[in-house]
Amino acid sequence: MYEACHLAGSFRLRSGQVSSDYFDKYLFEGQPGLLREVAEAMVGLLPAECDVLAGMEMGGIPIATVMSQLTGLPTVFVRKQAKAYGTAKTAEGGPVDGRRVVLVEDVVSTGGALLESCRHLRAAGAEVDWAVCAIDREQGGRENLAAESIRLRSALTRHDLESAVRT
Template sequence: MPLLPADTQFLGGLELGGIPIATMVSSLTGLPAVFVRRQAKTYGTLRLAEGADVTGKTITLIEDVITTGGAVRDAAIALRAQGARVAVVVCAIDRSGTGGGRLVEVDVDTRTVLTREQLAASM
């Protein structure tokens, strides 16, 4: 898959829209997926990312739609706090108009399948 960095060790499907996409990309590539919550659970596993220990791993985040980039930004910060390396998000649709919105604040590269402009032009 040309949008995925070669050093990706895990796909991080963001709750909720990114999870089915990450699951399918995992099936196609053989890369394991973890499912990333907006906030760590306060009961049970107490985990932010379910599926594997992310410490020291390079995670490419997967999101369905980016509008401001805030949710992906927060996930990248939280995963980094747990020792993961996060530098790229792949999204199906980037509606930010700025290439990922707030993600530039945390040095996360946005790779998109479609932009808002491309969608508008196809209608």
């Protein structure tokens, strides 16, 4: 995974932070075998109380779609902003009201995108207590999510990836 998606350089993250390394999720999500491996690992992280998977735009959507295929759980696709036309929804694909929704994300740094999506889903009536991700960059996301009563489970952490390369 590290070899497939780690880039070195200078990168501005969604949080505004600048990082010397970057995990480009599209580099693993574009490889069917690796995407399936990641989705399978993330299925094992799902809590028993899950009615709907919520794939975050844009990187969480392919993972949530494969997880849906593996589990039979329905999936909604969560936009960063509701579109101004059509249904004008933030979450597309099915109902969330009264359902236990698990957020699905590719890479978590500070958790800002997940927190914003969680607010939209909760406003739509969803019960959101869990998030799962492929990679936790370990930059405060877990703690920021916990402050909003969301537990994060990750398939891999930045430490896991860096340790695997050193061995």
